[in-house]
Amino acid sequence: MNYIMIILGLTLFDQVTKYIIYRVAEGQAGFSIPIIKNFFHITYVENHGMIFGLAQGKINVVTIFSVLLIIFIIFSEYKNFKNYSKWTKVGISIIAAGALGNMIDRIARNFVIDMIDFRGIWNFVFNIADMYVHIGIYIIAIDYLVRKYKIKRGK
Numbered sequence: 001m002n003y004i005m006i007i008l009g010l011t012l013f014d015q016v017t018k019y020i021i022y023r024v025a026e027g028q029a030g031f032s033i034p035i036i037k038n039f040f041h042i043t044y045v046e047n048h049g050m051i052f053g054l055a056q057g058k059i060n061v062v063t064i065f066s067v068l069l070i071i072f073i074i075f076s077e078y079k080n081f082k083n084y085s086k087w088t089k090v091g092i093s094i095i096a097a098g099a100l101g102n103m104i105d106r107i108a109r110n111f112v113i114d115m116i117d118f119r120g121i122w123n124f125v126f127n128i129a130d131m132y133v134h135i136g137i138y139i140i141a142i143d144y145l146v147r148k149y150k151i152k153r154g155k
Helices: 003-025 059-078 086-109 128-152
Strands: 032-036 040-047 112-118
Touching (some): 003 040
Antiparallel strands (some): 032 040
């Protein structure tokens, strides 16, 4: 399986969704399209910090920290990647796409575009790249648990 293609394809999809909301909102923060009134909206938000809006206005510090963290992960995982199961490799590739998608925003725009707004659940707005990170973590965790269960059962 070509994991680079997974990363590039998912990153492209993330960037396309951000470009579309940016164009539709005409760069106007707070622009919102109700999909399910008072529950789910597509809302254009510029995040000048990191997850959950922490460190707002510190995008340069967040970017430097993120770049260093990504470099560390690439070097530490590169030698181990070949030993991982197929599903763990898929999970890591999905997480990498999420990290890359948001890093592109930080470097190119000096902020991250968020747009997925579940008002009925919480007050945070997020994006596709954020979802990739969560999905990748879930895939890795499920793969680990399935393999551990199979080993326990002697399979």
